[in-house]
Amino acid sequence: MDYTKEYQRVAEAFCLEGEILSITPYGEGHINQTFLVTTDQKRYILQKMNTRVFPDSDGLMKNICAVTEHLRTRGVETLEVIKTKAGEAYLKGEECFRVYAFIEDTVTYQTVSDKQVFENSGKAFGEFQNYLAEFDASVLTETIARFHDTPKRFADFKAALEKDALGRAKECKEEIDFVLTRANTYGKVVDGLKSGEVPLRVTHNDTKLNNILMDAKTNEARAVIDLDTIMPGSMLYDFGDSIRFGASTAAEDEKDLTKVHFDIALFEAYAKGYLSAVKSSITAKEKELLPYGAYLMTIECGMRFLSDYLAGDTYFATKYAGHNLVRCRTQLRLAAEMEAAFEEMSKIVEKYC
Numbered sequence: 001m002d003y004t005k006e007y008q009r010v011a012e013a014f015c016l017e018g019e020i021l022s023i024t025p026y027g028e029g030h031i032n033q034t035f036l037v038t039t040d041q042k043r044y045i046l047q048k049m050n051t052r053v054f055p056d057s058d059g060l061m062k063n064i065c066a067v068t069e070h071l072r073t074r075g076v077e078t079l080e081v082i083k084t085k086a087g088e089a090y091l092k093g094e095e096c097f098r099v100y101a102f103i104e105d106t107v108t109y110q111t112v113s114d115k116q117v118f119e120n121s122g123k124a125f126g127e128f129q130n131y132l133a134e135f136d137a138s139v140l141t142e143t144i145a146r147f148h149d150t151p152k153r154f155a156d157f158k159a160a161l162e163k164d165a166l167g168r169a170k171e172c173k174e175e176i177d178f179v180l181t182r183a184n185t186y187g188k189v190v191d192g193l194k195s196g197e198v199p200l201r202v203t204h205n206d207t208k209l210n211n212i213l214m215d216a217k218t219n220e221a222r223a224v225i226d227l228d229t230i231m232p233g234s235m236l237y238d239f240g241d242s243i244r245f246g247a248s249t250a251a252e253d254e255k256d257l258t259k260v261h262f263d264i265a266l267f268e269a270y271a272k273g274y275l276s277a278v279k280s281s282i283t284a285k286e287k288e289l290l291p292y293g294a295y296l297m298t299i300e301c302g303m304r305f306l307s308d309y310l311a312g313d314t315y316f317a318t319k320y321a322g323h324n325l326v327r328c329r330t331q332l333r334l335a336a337e338m339e340a341a342f343e344e345m346s347k348i349v350e351k352y353c
């Protein structure tokens, strides 16, 4: 497909500097369709927004504009929304698009190549959490209701299983059983939030390693990106989601499960970085639940991949028929290994608090 031809007019609707030379698919996100736009002067990120996942595009873009402005006033490098020629934050229509300035001289990682990178990302997500703590949550739209409400995710999973739209359940009995037999462990964070034992904070909610740009030379964190899911939540979600993606010895979609392990040294690297930033604000309850948060986010993500596989791959972008099942398997493998590592994880948390 000639993306330059396809999206030239879309890109021209934004205030870009220079003449457009090319438009090519970019990155490894599962939700939006991302393109790199190169002009004779600059580079930009163009995204076809996923309006099925995020139906309230206005609310979403208001969140992003407000949060990025808040960060910029504090001197933090962040996404820069490039307006349309009509002065809007995004291009509305049957399909919606937005443009960000390309943050140059940075890289994103799909797996942890070096412990130091992961520690740096932990520190940056912790600092990001601190910046959000000063942010007025009342101006935020909840872009996806009950995003990390694991019991709700579990109910959705059971509905997808019941329906079994494509007759795929027979291919994944083991994974289904894994998720079903742990049903009584899914409620701890939402219950804690309800009772007030776990503080409600403004959180990023999608803190995987490819949602942070690292400096290409120094590997220091430069900017936290993918701000679509910034909403009230728990820091356990942010810590946990980073661990589920990054504290693995393999990619999220590694087919060979013998390569997939929960790596406690990577857990330690991230915990060290993250806790160095949040140790003055984290509560005793949050500290206690950090290892569980990692476990919960891993199993929740596994059940979401599995639900999508059962429903016919309608949510996450996939590259082949069994992609969501492959992803589900890596998550459940990691979760199983975490079950044996709670004590060790807790000791590490204590060490860095």
Ligand code: ADP
Pocket (backbone or CB within 6 Å): 026, 027, 028, 029, 030, 031, 032, 033, 034, 045, 079, 080, 100, 101, 102, 103, 104, 108, 210, 211, 213, 225, 226, 227, 228
């Ligand atoms: P998705 O919601 O689909 O995950 P992201 O917003 O995370 O989409 O973007 C996908 C990828 O594009 C990121 O992982 C990153 O590699 C790259 N990317 C996004 N925004 C920028 C930016 N402003 N500068 C450089 N790279 C970016």
Ligand code: GN1
Pocket (backbone or CB within 6 Å): 028, 029, 030, 031, 032, 053, 205, 206, 208, 211, 226, 228, 229, 241, 252, 301
């Ligand atoms: C999606 O957008 P992306 O690719 O950064 C998903 C996350 C999942 C993740 C799994 C809005 O993140 O919740 O944890 O895939 N984002 C949304 O890789 O559902």
Ligand code: MG
Pocket (backbone or CB within 6 Å): 029, 030, 210, 211, 226
């Ligand atoms: Mg992303």
